[in-house]
Amino acid sequence: MRVLLTSLAHNTHFYSLVPLAWALRAAGHEVRVASPPSLTDVITSTGLTAVPVGDDKPAVELLAEMGGDLVPYQKGFEFTEHETPEETTWEYLLGQQTMMSALCFAPFNGAATMDAVVDFARDWRPDLVVWEPWTYAGPVAARACGAAHARILWGPDTIGRSRKRFLRALAEQPAELREDPLAEWLGWTLERYGCAYDERDVLGHWVIDPGARSTRLDLGQTTVPMRYVPYNGRAVIEPWLSEPPARPRVCLTLGVSARETYGRDAVSYPQLLEALGRLDIEVIATLDDSQRELVGELPGNVVPVDFVPLDALLPSCSVIIHHGGAGTWSTAMLHGVPQIVVPSLWDAPIKAQQLQRLSAGFSLPPAELTAEKLADAVLAAVGDRAIRDGARRLREEMLADPAPAGIVPTLERLAGAHRAVSRH
Amino acid sequence: MPTTATDDTTRELGRRLQLSRAGQWFAGNQGDPYALILRAGTDHPAPYEDLVRDRGPWYRSDLLGTWVTADPATAAAVLSDPRFGTRDRAGARPDADLLPLSTAFPGHERAELARLRATAEPVLGRTALAEGSCDAPGAARRLLRRHLPAAGAGFDLVAELARPCAAGLVLRVLGVPEGDREAAAGLLARCAPQLDGRFTPQTLAVARDSAAAVEETAGLLAELVAARGRRPAGARAAGDALGRLLGDGVPPRDVERIALLLALGAPEPAATAVAGTVLRLLGRPGAWAAARRPATAAEETDRTLREEPAFRLESRVAHEDVELAGRRVPADGHVVVLATAGRDLPGPEPLGGPDGPHFALALPLVRLAVTTAVQTLATALPGLSTAGPALTRPRSPVLRAYARCPVRA
Numbered sequence: 001m002r003v004l005l006t007s008l009a010h011n012t013h014f015y016s017l018v019p020l021a022w023a024l025r026a027a028g029h030e031v032r033v034a035s036p037p038s039l040t041d042v043i044t045s046t047g048l049t050a051v052p053v054g055d056d057k058p059a060v061e062l063l064a065e066m067g068g069d070l071v072p073y074q075k076g077f078e079f080t081e082h083e084t085p086e087e088t089t090w091e092y093l094l095g096q097q098t099m100m101s102a103l104c105f106a107p108f109n110g111a112a113t114m115d116a117v118v119d120f121a122r123d124w125r126p127d128l129v130v131w132e133p134w135t136y137a138g139p140v141a142a143r144a145c146g147a148a149h150a151r152i153l154w155g156p157d158t159i160g161r162s163r164k165r166f167l168r169a170l171a172e173q174p175a176e177l178r179e180d181p182l183a184e185w186l187g188w189t190l191e192r193y194g195c196a197y198d199e200r201d202v203l204g205h206w207v208i209d210p211g212a213r214s215t216r217l218d219l220g221q222t223t224v225p226m227r228y229v230p231y232n233g234r235a236v237i238e239p240w241l242s243e244p245p246a247r248p249r250v251c252l253t254l255g256v257s258a259r260e261t262y263g264r265d266a267v268s269y270p271q272l273l274e275a276l277g278r279l280d281i282e283v284i285a286t287l288d289d290s291q292r293e294l295v296g297e298l299p300g301n302v303v304p305v306d307f308v309p310l311d312a313l314l315p316s317c318s319v320i321i322h323h324g325g326a327g328t329w330s331t332a333m334l335h336g337v338p339q340i341v342v343p344s345l346w347d348a349p350i351k352a353q354q355l356q357r358l359s360a361g362f363s364l365p366p367a368e369l370t371a372e373k374l375a376d377a378v379l380a381a382v383g384d385r386a387i388r389d390g391a392r393r394l395r396e397e398m399l400a401d402p403a404p405a406g407i408v409p410t411l412e413r414l415a416g417a418h419r420a421v422s423r424h
Numbered sequence: 425m426p427t428t429a430t431d432d433t434t435r436e437l438g439r440r441l442q443l444s445r446a447g448q449w450f451a452g453n454q455g456d457p458y459a460l461i462l463r464a465g466t467d468h469p470a471p472y473e474d475l476v477r478d479r480g481p482w483y484r485s486d487l488l489g490t491w492v493t494a495d496p497a498t499a500a501a502v503l504s505d506p507r508f509g510t511r512d513r514a515g516a517r518p519d520a521d522l523l524p525l526s527t528a529f530p531g532h533e534r535a536e537l538a539r540l541r542a543t544a545e546p547v548l549g550r551t552a553l554a555e556g557s558c559d560a561p562g563a564a565r566r567l568l569r570r571h572l573p574a575a576g577a578g579f580d581l582v583a584e585l586a587r588p589c590a591a592g593l594v595l596r597v598l599g600v601p602e603g604d605r606e607a608a609a610g611l612l613a614r615c616a617p618q619l620d621g622r623f624t625p626q627t628l629a630v631a632r633d634s635a636a637a638v639e640e641t642a643g644l645l646a647e648l649v650a651a652r653g654r655r656p657a658g659a660r661a662a663g664d665a666l667g668r669l670l671g672d673g674v675p676p677r678d679v680e681r682i683a684l685l686l687a688l689g690a691p692e693p694a695a696t697a698v699a700g701t702v703l704r705l706l707g708r709p710g711a712w713a714a715a716r717r718p719a720t721a722a723e724e725t726d727r728t729l730r731e732e733p734a735f736r737l738e739s740r741v742a743h744e745d746v747e748l749a750g751r752r753v754p755a756d757g758h759v760v761v762l763a764t765a766g767r768d769l770p771g772p773e774p775l776g777g778p779d780g781p782h783f784a785l786a787l788p789l790v791r792l793a794v795t796t797a798v799q800t801l802a803t804a805l806p807g808l809s810t811a812g813p814a815l816t817r818p819r820s821p822v823l824r825a826y827a828r829c830p831v832r833a
Contacts, residue, residue, distance in 0.1 A: 095452075
């Protein structure tokens, strides 16, 4: 097969595609990764073949307009386990689709990118397009060339759940009040390439889900479970990583995307460090130079590191404290490490709540966070067998699913069933 | 398979509309009451208007870059102050890039509007119309009688009666030949979302269709004026506004402008006010029967237009730095007046006088159309009752136009 992977130009979104891309390549398939040129070096550094498409101007301009701070934009995107009555209203759900479409999806799939990825797809003619959930250039390109397309998740499918809830509310609206901004945007986009809008273009012909079974949202979609395989960039194992820690080791990380993109920490670092400094633990804190300057003097039990491959660090950790970023959350589950999540953006709240419900960690929303609460949570996570068992169960669930290589035959079969024309 | 591919212009238009809409949604989520008014769902905006008013003379919407007033004195001051105009110093409508409209949509400055209103006054003013100018009262009654449903029939008060009658009246007053009126009435109805589109982005399909309808309407009126101008002078002074204005020596360009303001500004506001008045009267025992009296119908119409203004939002731009009600509005600053502020001012047209809305020229005909409709319907349909909830069209913060208004004769 020819498989085209698409990702917006952000490394954490792209990383979720990498292990599957290798699996497809190793199985003998041709693989290309289409993304705006600013991601080209990141793509090629993974050993994959990059197809630079369009630009990321619309997204860069929008982020500049937002002042680089996404936290205020969270209002309206409350992705939690239990919806409030307000979140079931037509007004709320319509607002969510309105903002997702115009502020999330359209800017990251700008005009130039759409045109270029469609041009490439029509020329190269992939059998299958695999896209990360924000990269609608994927399904559009697939439709334009008749390929099957699959969405690969990096967390609970909150986009899918919002969409399904919205569609239910839409059906209940009087005809005169119905509107569907996402279908409107995808509709005029697809029409440009001679295709009519199809609701399957919103969520994919099928979904590839690398989450632990208990964290998947049951939305009635065709789902191919895939074991999460960590990839978060180039990694080097430093000697200290091989030495067992003398005291329980706690990893404290804000996650790569929070550090690199958002420019603002939702939690006060000194506050957290001070609390952890009083405990009989060893803290590995990921801090870049600017953060180290802000934090000042560190407690004696805190070891700062600029970057460490979590996949290598986490097996030696008793607990991890993080913002709920996709790679961190998944890697911790895979290694059976209890998680304390201070949830910030997008789907982090639902992930934090799931962990708490599944006895695999704690959710400490930023608004409720205090030094004492954090210290209590760390002690509980380190000392409580139930939490360790909960985290281990999630690891077992993940290990029970086939690795990326194991799902390749399924993808071959599904691609054959869903593609509009057979070519190769 | 769709037949037309989306071109660059359409795609860019769609993107801008969606982005503006999302911006308003975002601002509303942050608690901005002006944004919540612009978001315009089907619920009444009164709670948000009250929030703006509670802030005092001015509410500054930082997220949408607008000074908003719902304060009666400040609202009246803005509308009557020549330092507030329609366009900025570069000649652009505020938010023109965020809220694209048809280029044919009227964007006259206040001096030009005042001049056009004064020019139209002898033919389209309140007194002239009441005295039978263009046979407006008679034409309105004939149209209404033609559209009356059978006794006991369920029908949509706006779609099947008020809207076609209002459009028919405007077209009759303008002198559109009878055979062309039905098609032209459909055209005028399609223009209405442009009035809301100055504040709230419409969907791409509606934005394009309404803009095209405005262009077509402008073209139709220009042709009509040209055709009138070709007639011999003696034959021009027919019983319609265009003929009379041309007969009085008003230049064709001015007649076209007056005609377009009337064609865009009268039909949907009239249809909306008819339904608003009828629904209010049906909710009060005895009120519907009383509206058979012309004086009562007129009073109730005035009340509707005071309480639910035909144009709920008025946009102005400061032409220079202006100190007003404790705030300094800088040159090119965008100011929006909530017309419901006029409720607390005296007179039947508190903000609708010569310094009133952009479409003030159309208001006398609106008033006549509504009064006549209320009086005629109350007489002809004494058993009229509502037949389900009325719905406001989404994204209609200016007109609060009806999407549905089911009643039974």
